Amino acid sequence: MAPVITLWPPGGEDGPDLAAAYAYPDELAAPFVRVNFVASVDGAVSVDGRSRGLQTPADQEIFRLLRRLCDVVLVGAGTARAEDYGGARKPGHAGVAPPPIAVVTGSADLDPASRLFTDTTVAPIVLTTAAAPEQRLAAIADAGADVALLDGLTPAHLLAELDRRGLHRVLCEGGPGLFGDLVAGGAVDELCLTVAPIAAGGTAGRISRGPAGAPPQQLDLAGAIRDHDGTLLLRYRRADRPNG
Incomplete structure (x- = not known):
């Protein structure tokens, strides 16, 4: 143990080296x-x-x-709404641009006036499908979202899209439904x-x-x-x- x-x-000074303890594995493919x-x-x-x-x-x-x-920060739309998510603002590892927030939603039910779109320095990525209502897709795109229309929202589909973008250090902040799907x-x-x-x-x-x-x-x-x-x-x- x-x-x-x-x-x-x-x-x-007396605490552990947190950055080393929580570092991602090197050279992720x-x-x-x-x-x-x-x-x-x-x-x-x-x-x-x-x-x-x-x-x-x-x-x-x-x-x-x-x-x-x-x-990248991966989060379900319900958690983003309940926790009033803002976008990423502080630089990420090695001083690079802040990690984008990637929101998983089948319905594209996100408020274009919410902090996710208005309080950020990096456009949020919205992972959804073509089955989402067109008006909602248009509204969040107009608000600055980087909308990705996937063939499905299974873990395989989500991670394939993040892989395509070169986003390998994934941090999922929930909610429980998204976590449960990842476990399954x-x-x-x-x-x-x-x-x-x-x-x-x-x-x-x-x-x-x-x-x-x-x-x-x-x-x-x-x-x-x-x-x-x-x-x-x-x-x-x-x-x-x-x-x-």
Whole structure:
């Protein structure tokens, strides 16, 4: 089992080298899918419908780091709406342009006046299909979206499009439905899971929700960090990949 390292303050001299611990594998020839979630100790994925109530300082530090390290942020439209997503603004790894937000939506139901389109320095990528309503497609294209019409929205279709664009360091931020589809498709390479020291109760769902009967995906613990406030930052890799 990976050692538990106390992290305080985040990024401080006595803490671990976070950039090295969370670095993507070198020389990727295909998309590597990292999923990032925060959950309470009793398994809730949100408080009052949003993840903000679960976030801790260490979780926010890792959230910002993971965005800097990735080529693209992949997110479902429901999460983008619920969390009021803005676009990417800060430079990514090696000081290159900010990673675009790639939103998965079969209906193209996105508000052209939302922060996703108005608060960004990089055009969002909208991954959808030709079956989406034409008026919605036109509206988000007019708002600046880079619209990609795919043959389907399965993990294979999504990752093939990201691969075509050379976006190999993939950071998926949910929601549970998209995560569940990636699990069912055997497409999750790494899970970064923050366990917040909160018992949330309520009716919140879990971090993954997928089709019934899908085989589970075996993961191995690759890293564990404990913050002084009880937050656990866990990193799991798929069992057929080496830990790093």
